[in-house]
Amino acid sequence: SPTVCSASFRTATLQRMSRRTVVVGGGTAGLACAHALAAAGDAVEVLERHGHIHDRGSHSGFTRVIRQAYHEGQRYVPLVLRADEMWQDLERGHSERLLVRTGLLEFGAPDDHDFVQSIEALEANGLAHETLEAADARKRWPFEIPDGWGACLSPGGGYLRVGPCFDAMRNAAQSRGVTFRYGVRVREVLPGGASPRVLLEEGDVVAVFSDVIFPNSDYTVECFNLETAETAGALSITSAPVPRRRIVPGVS
Numbered sequence: 001s002p003t004v005c006s007a008s009f010r011t012a013t014l015q016r017m018s019r020r021t022v023v024v025g026g027g028t029a030g031l032a033c034a035h036a037l038a039a040a041g042d043a044v045e046v047l048e049r050h051g052h053i054h055d056r057g058s059h060s061g062f063t064r065v066i067r068q069a070y071h072e073g074q075r076y077v078p079l080v081l082r083a084d085e086m087w088q089d090l091e092r093g094h095s096e097r098l099l100v101r102t103g104l105l106e107f108g109a110p111d112d113h114d115f116v117q118s119i120e121a122l123e124a125n126g127l128a129h130e131t132l133e134a135a136d137a138r139k140r141w142p143f144e145i146p147d148g149w150g151a152c153l154s155p156g157g158g159y160l161r162v163g164p165c166f167d168a169m170r171n172a173a174q175s176r177g178v179t180f181r182y183g184v185r186v187r188e189v190l191p192g193g194a195s196p197r198v199l200l201e202e203g204d205v206v207a208v209f210s211d212v213i214f215p216n217s218d219y220t221v222e223c224f225n226l227e228t229a230e231t232a233g234a235l236s237i238t239s240a241p242v243p244r245r246r247i248v249p250g251v252s
Helices: 002-016 028-039 076-092 113-124 134-140 162-175 217-224 229-235
Strands: 020-024 043-048 063-066 099-101 104-108 130-133 150-154 158-161 179-182 186-190 197-200 205-207
Touching (some): 028 043, 063 076, 076 099, 076 113, 113 150, 158 162
Antiparallel strands (some): 063 158, 104 150, 186 197
16 A cells, blocks of 8 residues: 555665765766665765766757657657656756757658657557658648658657756755765775775775765776776666666655
């Protein structure tokens, strides 16, 4: 029942309150991990070698597309829908707009695999979309679409505003007690003893009572002196996984 689930979650949270976790990297994944772990009861510190928003990560720039038409695989669509809900929840607690709903227009030949897969993903998940012939699409939008091609409009698509999104994610994490250190580079993770320690480039050592989480596998390679990112995957999260709930900030 909901009461039992709630009680179980409170018990698990109390058990985690003595845990201290270090998240290496304050990008999209790092901020989300930090908030999720803090919401579950961990004391969390984020170590970021650059600044809060920078041009060295996959989140750089002004906007990022969010779409429900996924030619990469239908299995992504439920994840996107959940993320969409959570971005909206986060926006309600922030002063700026995060998600701008513009709709997404795609077009391609009838035998274009990616175009066909996008439409099939929308259909399989029961999502609103409109398909058009090339001539009809040209009448509505200023694109030169070849005869014989088709177009698909999915109104759920749009874009996320990177700066406001990052500010909102950090604010949500800080409201849970997460602390941040910028301009610090992790040199190595020191295993052994009762818990791991994190050695910074300038020589400082950060004590960790539970886990060190590396959202970026490339950075993991450097800190563990591993040869490939594939090898690093098994070490990207040590000990406990991120809680199943509250993966993206802004959801209580």
